[in-house]
Amino acid sequence: MSGLGTSLRKALIVARREYLQRVRTRSFAIMTVIVALLGFLIAMLPLGFRFLAGDTQTRIGIVSEVTDLPVDPITTLRVTLDTASAGPAGTITGRYTLSSVSDPAAARDQVVGGSLDGLLTIRRGSDGDLAFEYFSKASEDEPSVQILRQAAAALAIQDRLTRAGIDPASQAGLFAATGFLVSPVDPGATSPESANGVLGFALNILMFTAILTYGYWVATSVAEEKGSRVMELLVQAATPNQLLSGKVLGAGAAGLTQYAALVAGGIGGFLLQEPVSRLVLGSRATPSIADAASSEVNVSLPLLLSFGLYFVLGFTLYAGLYAAAGSLVGRVQDAQQVGTPITMLAMVGYVGTVGAAAAPDAPWVAVMSQIPFWSPSFMVFRIANGTVALGEVLLSIGLLLVGIMVVLLIAARIYRAGVLLYGQRPSLRGLISAARSG
Amino acid sequence: MALIIDSLRKRFGSIVALDGISFRVEPGQVFGFLGANGAGKTTAFRIILDIIRADAGTVTWKDVGSQQLPRRTWGYLPEERGLYPRMTVMDQLLFFGQLHGVPAAAARHEVEEWLERFRIPEYRDRKVESLSKGNQQKIQFLAAILHDPDVLLMDEPFTGLDPVNATLLKEAFLEMRDRGKTLVFSTHQMDTVEELCDAVAIIDRGQLVANGPTREVRRSGGRRIVLLGVEGDPSLPWLVEMEGVQVRKPGRDYTELEVEASRDPMSVLQAALTRGERITRFEIADPSLEQIFVERVGRSARGEEQTLAEAPRATPA
Incomplete structure (x- = not known):
């Protein structure tokens, strides 16, 4: 038994x-x-x-009144924006959709209506430098605007360098990604x-x-x-x-x-x-x-x-x-x-x-x-x-x-x-x- | 070679449940185990089954101690329902059967035969909780016998059964006896015991107060019962003067008398004839088990059951 x-x-x-x-x-x-x-x-x-984050992405229309830009403004801005807005470990905190605008007046209406988040106008000022105007509901201290400001600055610097005689091809090295390593105090510790x-x-x-x-x-x-x-x-x-x-x-x-x-x-x-x-x-x-x-x-x-x-x-x-x-x-x-x-x-x-x-x-x-x-x-x-x-x-x-x-x-x-x-x-x-x- | 209960003692804290009880059940007997509630019947059953251990004393079946006996020696029907309420009748019985080592096919066949005999074949796939108390009790009985045990121990099997179901269960008992099984059951229903049991034991507060073949136990007090019926005035005033004779139940049809052991019951008949009564009925009988029980225990077993019947759990189905 x-x-x-x-x-x-x-x-x-x-x-x-x-x-x-x-x-x-x-x-x-x-x-x-x-x-x-x-x-x-x-x-x-x-x-x-992703869906929620996608919904908060920023759609920006670009109007360039400058004809002698050394590089395509949209491509340059996008590269900078993507680099700047990339979070740690490849997460993307926000995204930008850039489009070229041919009719600024209509684009302004779109911003007011909400189908565009902002309209960026590129002009050349009296001093020869690039000047930017951003028409948007977003306030100046919002992260999306801050990042856009950095991207615009990068574009302006490229323009200055070109006018100073450095040709666009060799500028690529200047704007290459910087090595930046975060070194923990205790390498064994896992947060x-x-x-x-x-x-x-x-x-x-x-x-x-x-x-x-x-x-x-x-x-x-x-x-x-x-x-x-x-x-x-x-x-x-x-x-x-x-x-x-x-x-x-x-x-x-x-x-x-x-x-x-x-x-x-x-x-x-x-x-x-x-x-x-x-x-x-x-x-x-x-x-x-x-x-x-x-x-x-x-x-x-x-x-x-x-x-x-x-x-x-x-x-x-x-x-x-x-x-x-x-x-x-x-x-x-x-x-x-x-x-x-x-x-x-x-x-x-x-x-x-x-x-x-x-x-x-x-x-x-x-x-x-x-x-x-x-x-x-x-x-x-x-x-x-x-x-x-x-x-x-x-x-x-x-x-x-x-x-x-x-x-x-x-x-x-x-x-x-x-x-x-x-x-x-x-x-x-x-x-x-x-x-x-x- | 019998089931021998020898000097069982069991205490629960300060309560003495069993105070040295001994009795034996011969193989093939139907044995009635009687006692008021709390007398120690269930404790005795659990000790026999080795569910709990006695403080002292032994239980042997065919000279083997209960702790060494294979479990399938016993078939047990607990006092309260011991079934899975939400399992179907067939699943449930197959589960218990298989756990006892009965092959599924054989168990299925046996269950179907018994359901037929109990006139409830349509309940085989019903959940147990949907069955009436009487029908649940039949299923409980099947759970006790399915593994073909030698000895059936049944605690209050007739409680709450209507007469029809009680009769079916009694027939099943006799069938098991005819198959050579030994049956021990406790009950409050003395007429059932008189009807079925070869021998009885009565316990009270953990002590054995009567034990032996049913007829001997009924005669053990020595008194006899006389039923006397006469034409005309049924009051029979002269009976009061007779020594050793007591009127138990005066009645219009007949009077029930209790006659002491020292007096010959026939003297009552002689006295009646002497007084010129025209006798319509004269019968000498043994005291009923109920009377013996009251005499030994000091209260009625039946009265107790009526009190229990008022409690919701004992409502007849």
Whole structure:
């Protein structure tokens, strides 16, 4: 009766029931659709920002009353504007659309009407220098106007150089991009604002919410069985270890199913970005959105694999705790309350990574990365930031596996003891003695 | 070779649930386990099933201790409903059957046969929560027997059943007995016990107060019951003078008398004839289990059930 095969078979029967009952509920179907939409929307976020940013782009009409300009004013202005308005890491904070205007009066009307943001008129002053007039609703201190002023100045300098006898071809060297390197005080430090820091947090939030949501399923499912006395039949048919592992497996599989919907929604959103961006942004779309997103966030295969591994192990660990908690109460309503300490425990790891972001090399971070309750949070964060050695990862996985076994064994005892404490308030002493005799 | 309960003791904190009870159930018997609420019946069932452990005492079935016995020795029907409310009847029973190692096909076949017999084949794909209490109880019974256990332990199986469903369940009990199973059940319904049980045990506050074959337990007090009917005045004033005879229930049709062990019931008949009564009915009977129960426990089991019936959970379906 107690062979490993029998144990596994019984655990799988329990898991199968748990999975099917969970997945067949209407609330599961609704939540899964919502979660998939959420994944889709998250993937579409960059496009949304792009769309909003695209809407704030500045459309400028150019009227040149000067006929002897050395260079094409629109080309020159655009080069300067694009360089000046490019943000860090290739992000573009704002964009300019420049067009040559043949009818200044009509263009002025367009500015008033709002279809143009400004009209730039280039003249040659009495001193021979270029003079600019910018007709716009924008005030002088707005960034878009500031940048335009710089671009105009660059054009004026090129004009002066030409008049001073330097031919346009050799000017190109003068206006070439300058090498400008930002050198951090502590080269090892990773700022929490960096793209990978954000990724580490994002993965942690995903893991934390999943552990809370699906771990809570385990707790309520156990409490429900105890409350409905199904437990008295179950313990006749299977051992607490079989019941517990089946439950964790079944609820975990249901959770992963919902999780897969999130990921599928996200991948779908990512793949649809190009077509949708063409649709929404029209000609303003650039093919570089997906490229930009992936270059900003360094999602590597090892990171995803280790995230998956830590996610599954972390969930198993916490699900065991939630099952033990659920077995202490007889009503579903009480499951949340008794699960709170476990939520707190998970929270420590999640919040701790915020501290780790400020000091990734601190000794306490290395310690926390090895404690099974928190190593999933810390390791995912550190792997995302690339501040961890392979040996540390392997050690933490080993400790996590040991931790899971210890927790599941203790949880199975509490589970058995809790199941038997009918009508009694779960006192610590009663629990310990029951667990011992179990 | 029997189910032997030997000197079981169990305390919950300061409450003594079982204070050294012993009895034996022979294989193939239908055994009634009687007691008021809180007498310790459910605790005894749970100890037999090894759901909880006794502080002292042993349970053996065919000379094997309950902790060594394979789990599928027992079929258990708990007092309160122990089913998944939102699972269908078939899914639920297949789940329990498979967990006990019954192949799905065999379990399916068995369930369909029983549903037919219980006249509820149309409920096989209904969720349990949508069934009436009586029908849920039938499903609970199937969950207890599907893995073909040797001993059936049933805690208050008849509570809340209407007469039709109670009869169906009684027939199922007898069917299980005919298959060679041993049945132990607790109940408040003494007439059911008299009807079904070969032997009984009565416990009160954790102690055994009566035990043995049903007929012996009914005769154990030594008193007999006499039903006496006469033509004319039914008040029978001369009975009061008879030593060792008490009127239990005066009635127009007949009067129910209790006759002490020291007096021959036939002396009542002689006395009546002597007084020239024209006798329409004379019957000597054993006291009912209900009477024995009241005598030993000090209160009625039936009265208790009526109180329970007022509680919403025991509303008959």
